[in-house]
Amino acid sequence: MAAPFRTVGLLKEVMHDYYAKGVQAKERGIPVVWVTAVFPVEIIYAAGLFPYYPENFGALAAARKAAEKLSAAAEARGYYADLCGYARCGLGDAYSKEHPVGEIVRPDLVFSCNTQCGSLQKWFEEAGRFYRVPYFLLDAPFIEGASTTLIKRYFVEQMEEMIDFIEVYTGRQFDFERLIEVLSLANEACRLWNEILETAALVPAPFGFFDACFHMAPIVTLRGTPAAVAYYRELKKELEERLEKKIYAVPDERFKIYWDHLPVWPRLRWFSELFAENGALVAVSQYTHSWTHHFDLERPLESMAENYTEQFVNRGFDYRVQLKMDMMKKYKVDGFVLFSNRSCKPTSFGLYDKRKIISERTGLPGIVFEADMADQRYFAEEQIREKFRIFFEQLQKRA
Amino acid sequence: MQTLKAKEIIGEFQQIVSDPAAAIKSVVAEKIVRVIGHLPTDVPEELIHAAGAHPFGVVVYDGTQVNRADEHLQTWACSLIRCAFGMALAGRLNYLQGLLVPTICDTTRTVYTIWKKVKPFNFMENFLLPRQLDRPSAKSYLLGEMGRLKARLEQFTDRKITAQDLYASIRLYNRNRALLRRLYELHVRYPEILGNRATYDVIKTSLLIPKEKHNELLNRLFHAVEQEAGKLKRKKAKAGVRVILSGKLWEPPSLLDILDETGAVCVGDDLCTGYRYIANDVAENGDPYVALAERQLAQTPVACFTNQKQDRKDVLLRKVRETRADGVIFVHLKFCEPENYDYPYLAETLNAAGIPALRIETEVGNVSLGQIRTRLGAFVEMLEGAK
Ligand code: SF4
Numbered sequence: 001m002a003a004p005f006r007t008v009g010l011l012k013e014v015m016h017d018y019y020a021k022g023v024q025a026k027e028r029g030i031p032v033v034w035v036t037a038v039f040p041v042e043i044i045y046a047a048g049l050f051p052y053y054p055e056n057f058g059a060l061a062a063a064r065k066a067a068e069k070l071s072a073a074a075e076a077r078g079y080y081a082d083l084c085g086y087a088r089c090g091l092g093d094a095y096s097k098e099h100p101v102g103e104i105v106r107p108d109l110v111f112s113c114n115t116q117c118g119s120l121q122k123w124f125e126e127a128g129r130f131y132r133v134p135y136f137l138l139d140a141p142f143i144e145g146a147s148t149t150l151i152k153r154y155f156v157e158q159m160e161e162m163i164d165f166i167e168v169y170t171g172r173q174f175d176f177e178r179l180i181e182v183l184s185l186a187n188e189a190c191r192l193w194n195e196i197l198e199t200a201a202l203v204p205a206p207f208g209f210f211d212a213c214f215h216m217a218p219i220v221t222l223r224g225t226p227a228a229v230a231y232y233r234e235l236k237k238e239l240e241e242r243l244e245k246k247i248y249a250v251p252d253e254r255f256k257i258y259w260d261h262l263p264v265w266p267r268l269r270w271f272s273e274l275f276a277e278n279g280a281l282v283a284v285s286q287y288t289h290s291w292t293h294h295f296d297l298e299r300p301l302e303s304m305a306e307n308y309t310e311q312f313v314n315r316g317f318d319y320r321v322q323l324k325m326d327m328m329k330k331y332k333v334d335g336f337v338l339f340s341n342r343s344c345k346p347t348s349f350g351l352y353d354k355r356k357i358i359s360e361r362t363g364l365p366g367i368v369f370e371a372d373m374a375d376q377r378y379f380a381e382e383q384i385r386e387k388f389r390i391f392f393e394q395l396q397k398r399a
Numbered sequence: 400m401q402t403l404k405a406k407e408i409i410g411e412f413q414q415i416v417s418d419p420a421a422a423i424k425s426v427v428a429e430k431i432v433r434v435i436g437h438l439p440t441d442v443p444e445e446l447i448h449a450a451g452a453h454p455f456g457v458v459v460y461d462g463t464q465v466n467r468a469d470e471h472l473q474t475w476a477c478s479l480i481r482c483a484f485g486m487a488l489a490g491r492l493n494y495l496q497g498l499l500v501p502t503i504c505d506t507t508r509t510v511y512t513i514w515k516k517v518k519p520f521n522f523m524e525n526f527l528l529p530r531q532l533d534r535p536s537a538k539s540y541l542l543g544e545m546g547r548l549k550a551r552l553e554q555f556t557d558r559k560i561t562a563q564d565l566y567a568s569i570r571l572y573n574r575n576r577a578l579l580r581r582l583y584e585l586h587v588r589y590p591e592i593l594g595n596r597a598t599y600d601v602i603k604t605s606l607l608i609p610k611e612k613h614n615e616l617l618n619r620l621f622h623a624v625e626q627e628a629g630k631l632k633r634k635k636a637k638a639g640v641r642v643i644l645s646g647k648l649w650e651p652p653s654l655l656d657i658l659d660e661t662g663a664v665c666v667g668d669d670l671c672t673g674y675r676y677i678a679n680d681v682a683e684n685g686d687p688y689v690a691l692a693e694r695q696l697a698q699t700p701v702a703c704f705t706n707q708k709q710d711r712k713d714v715l716l717r718k719v720r721e722t723r724a725d726g727v728i729f730v731h732l733k734f735c736e737p738e739n740y741d742y743p744y745l746a747e748t749l750n751a752a753g754i755p756a757l758r759i760e761t762e763v764g765n766v767s768l769g770q771i772r773t774r775l776g777a778f779v780e781m782l783e784g785a786k
Pocket residue numbers: 055084085086087116117118119120343344345346347
């Protein structure tokens with residue numbers, strides 16, 4: 001494996017600052033607002049509130065292999081083990097006295113957007129009840145093909161309702177000029193992030209999906225702040241240096257792979273080693289590309305509505321197949337892996353047919369494997385290893 | 400008209416439930432209409448009807464088809480959808496020309512797109528419901544969505560939906576709901592004539608056959624029930640255990656047979672295929688589209704929608720009090736996550752109010768009833784003891 005990134009130190013600092021700000025917010029009476037990963041957080045930053053991402057808490061707990069323990073606390077309350085693992089971690093933490101990965105930051109407001117899924121709608125609703133704080137749902141209707149004026153107007157109207165809600169809550173007028181500043185910072189961070197992801201298309205590449213999973217925290221949480229821009233400038237610089245020094249993500253890269261969608265957090269290392277051993281770089285995933293927004297500053301609300309409702313997870317079958325194939329083409333992959341993630345119905349249902357169709361249309365070998373992004377009880381190691389063994393064999397044969 | 404016994408008329412309803420294809424064939428033979436299926440039950444059936452098509456609820460299960468969709472859909476999808484999709488793949492829904500899927504959860508949102516890809520009907524649409532119901536934006540959006548659906552239906556049936564047509568459909572559907580609410584009252588009063596299974600089967604039939612026909616059958620049933628009630632020995636309502644059901648559907652149907660065996664009477668529910676289906680009418684004056692939207696927004700709260708102005712726990716508690724129910728039975732379909740998310744807080748609310756509750760997890764199709772029977776029996780016995 002390649003030497004660790006220098007910017008890891010900076011990443012730790014940036015994220016440490018972010019969490020410290022959350023603690024300070026509590027002390028200074030700045031409201032802590034729970035938000036979802038695909039959410040117009042720019043509004044929260046522009047309003048001077050502190051956004052917190054419970055999904056990150058879930059991913060962190062999963063990566064530290066604490067999901068089962070937290071889940072047990074949720075299951076004891078009557079939640080089933082088939083619910084989304086992030087939700088079980090979040091709810092489990094609320095109901096636990098012990099906090100194996102630190103306590104989730106308690107919200108003053110809970111905002112959820114259901115573009116991704118209904119689990120976030122329900123989990124956050126329940127959190128609002130548990131912490132006895134107001135709950136606000138931004139509702140994104142399903143977009144099968146092209147979006148419609150009706151859906152855009154509905155989302156814009158809801159963001160206006162949300163801004164009204166924040167104004168009443170804080171007693172301050174919302175500053176639209178500030179929103180433009182935040183959006184332009186978000187644009188800059190997203191642009192840099194996209195350029196970073198695109199380096200995975202180089203042969204050989206200095207950066208891949210597993211690196212992206214590691215370095216994505218700021219684009220999710222700090223999008224719209226100078227900190228994210230500064231961080232990705234540094235990371236990009238380091239990647240350029242690595243290219244010069246010929247340091248690559250997978251030392252003897254022979255194959256590029258498309259991965260859909262989330263990683264298996266507690267097995268991040270397991271998978272990255274498995275691929276590296278076989279000379280394969282997981283180059284691209286829809287997941288890490290979710291934060292490559294571009295906002296039109298001339299029409300901020302409309303543009304946010306488009307960016308936050310038209311995400312792939314909220315789209316129809318054909319659109320998603322096309323998007324996957326476009327990414328495969330752009331990154332010139334040799335095969336693809338589709339992760340049927342028990343936690344996540346909206347990204348997993350449909351993968352069986354998608355695998356068939358994509359293989360037919362592209363001629364690429366591809367597999368679907370079953371597991372859970374957080375909960376290792378659903379990880380059948382031997383079966384999965386065998387599935388991948390056959391997959392790598394197919395790749396070798398084609399080479 | 401020869402007077403039949405209530406039991407025989409109920410048998411006619413149950414015949415339809417067990418073989419809806421035959422019932423639909425006779426509908427189509429009488430009048431050439433297109434049959435548009437819909438998944439339960441948050442769709443404006445009145446609009447489909449006004450377009451000259453017959454709305455058919457895909458709520459009849461051939462449980463044997465539940466595995467039929469496995470090559471397309473993970474087995475951890477809810478069995479309601481697995482079975483509906485499976486029935487279509489097996490050719491058991493070939494009498495439908497269309498399907499309308501209300502988008503209420505991640506499963507409906509995604510399975511619709513797979514279904515459309517691998518086994519499409521001529522007409523396939525989503526009804527893109529708002530999932531938050533308590534802010535003004537929900538209503539204006541829903542009205543727009545109603546308009547979109549109207550246009551799509553008109554396109555498919557090649558016929559304009561006039562306000563007159565729609566008013567007529569609304570009146571017909573209101574009439575049916577009013578009759579069914581009366582039926583439900585009779586059931587609560589005379590459970591020995593109209594048991595749980597019988598009553599819920601009658602409600603289910605309403606989702607299958609034309610309302611004109613259903614109303615006619617219902618009138619005959621009332622007649623028979625009233626005659627038989629007159630002959631009953633007892634003067635006062637029976638003092639059996641009264642329960643409320645909460646969840647998505649009353650599946651598998653034997654669940655209600657088991658309740659009948661225990662002597663418990665369902666006195667209310669928030670099930671999509673139960674009282675919730677008949678609880679709210681559509682206003683018969685004003686803009687009919689506004690009226691349809693308002694009905695949707697006012698429906699009994701369930702897990703898929705966020706509505707802080709009409710909180711589900713308050714509505715459930717009120718229902719328990721109004722119906723003087725002794726306990727609540729949560730009937731949860733495995734892998735239906737919206738219902739699961741609501742369970743702990745509802746259970747806690749009931750617990751705090753001193754209302755006994757039981758949760759059973761069910762599936763469409765092959766479930767073993769032994770354990771359900773034991774648990775339901777014990778629960779009802781416990782309620783009896785507490786009376
Ligand atoms: S993993 Fe899937 S189900 Fe869970 S919060 Fe994310 S999008 Fe929703």
